[in-house]
Amino acid sequence: MTTIEIPDGSLFGVDNLPYGVFSTPGTAPRVGVRVGDSVVDLAMALGDDVFAQPTLNAFMAQGYRRWVEVRERITELVSGDVPDAAVHPVDEVRLHLPVEVGDYVDFYASEHHATNLGKLFRPGAPPLMPNWKHLPVGYHGRAGTVILSGTDIVRPCGQRKAPDQDTPTFGESQRLDIEAELGFIVGTGSELGTPVPVDEFGQRVFGVVILNDWSARDIQSWEYVPLGPFLGKSFATSISPWVVPLLALESARVDTPKQDPEPLPYLRETSPWGLDIDLEVELNGQVVSRPPYREMYWSPAQMLAHMTVNGASSRTGDLFASGTISGPERDQRGAFIEITWGGKEPLQVGGEERTFLQDGDEVVLRATAPGAGGGRIGFGEVRTRILPAKGVAK
Structure with a gap:
């Protein structure tokens, strides 16, 4: 023994x-x-x-x-x-890979992240779209490309169109980015036509992983109008190998930020599922950001309720992600498009400038939370290296 x-x-x-x-x-x-x-x-x-x-x-x-x-x-x-x-x-x-992923949905639940991207993409206009504070915005991703930490990422190719170009070109993404997130794994599903109330979140969701929702920003910006993320997102989503049970996170529960206007009744929580989880983003051995999950505007319970309110079913193994986790400060932003302000404010990493990711770069995401014993509990890490694009027909 x-x-x-x-x-x-x-x-x-x-x-x-x-x-x-x-x-x-x-x-x-x-x-x-x-x-x-x-x-x-x-x-x-x-x-x-x-x-x-x-x-x-x-x-x-x-x-x-x-x-x-x-x-x-x-x-x-x-x-x-x-x-x-x-x-x-x-x-x-x-x-x-710890679970067989059924469906994958990614949300956009950080007000700081959404505001930063709004300022970058729509200067001079209100940074948040009119619906943002009324519902958790999200998109359906590709479950078949959810991969385990340690799996290298091949640089994606696709159509891109710079603002000064009249027509698109095809080639390797030049603006490869991360999104530091948490992923929530559904343990027990729901029937078609039966919404999941917010107060059933704790009995429906089994656990939490660290998640990196890789983004090819140049491919994404050309293709996502009028529908949404497609090839700029679908090439890979990395998760950590350890699933921290929701039962281990009671000491990490906090209120969400004040939601104004008050959400519609199906999104109102009597006991909010904000979580005091600290993330860390490391690039080539240097920590460049520490995003705080407690700043997230929409809770995961609200995400699950919204995801099923139209009667969509959920299944064991379904994965839904928080969206990029960002705080109010530059060193709390969860994506390089924010940290470097669209590439205009490069980082110094190992004596080199970085805006978006280069071949050979290694990104590591980590996360910890308060534990029941007064110390910290860990989620492990998501570690990934960028490989050059593979040859494809132009």
Whole structure:
């Protein structure tokens, strides 16, 4: 038997217990939980085949009461002795995409981000569109290109048209950008025609990941009128391998910023789901921004309610993202288009100027939140390197 040692100051103590999917050489992917610097094989430790699956979906579909029960069992287990064969050093396992993603929706919930982009794209006009403070604006993305941290990004190609050009050209994106976000994973879905009320968020959503919604700004700006994001977004969305349970985030709950005007009844929360989560954006080893999630105008509960209010169904494994997380200061902005003000105010990174991403650049997103024990809990990281575009017909 093994007693798992949790280092002082660990972001993965018993008040966190994030789930992931892992494998060891010669074995199939299965569900584990991270404790300190170890991964516990839950199928072996709990004797339950639902954790022998290659994704979390089967377990998540069992519902809220089951999530609570299993978390209590895991807490008791890892506080004592764990079978030796069920414990693996985290740096000796291979991590996999933790969920089979059903649908993917990305929102636009930061007032600071939306205001900054409005000023960039529509100078002289009101920065927020008339509907922005009445509903959580979003778009449907591509679930098939949600990828795991550590997967390199090939620079996308597409049509682009600069303001001084009469016609578009085709080629590599020159304005490749990140969007530092959080992703929320639906555990139990809803039937077609049945909206999800805001107060069911805590029973419907299983957990949270860090998310990077990659953006090719030059492709996006040419194609998104009159509909919305398409090829400028669909090439990749990266998520972290560890899913922090919503049950671990009770100590991180805060009010959302004051919403004025008051939202329509279906969006009103009696107990708001603002979250005090701090993110960090690192470019080539240098931290360039620390976006605060607590500044987000629309809560994830409001996002889920709005996403289903027209009767759209939700499914186990559905992923919806917050949109870029930005605060009021330059060093709190969650995208390079904001940090560098559309490329006009370059960053100094490692003695070089950066506006948008170059081939070979490595971006790392991290996040932490207050834990129940008075310390911090961690979400891990999303780490990605940019590769050159692959040759395509012009």
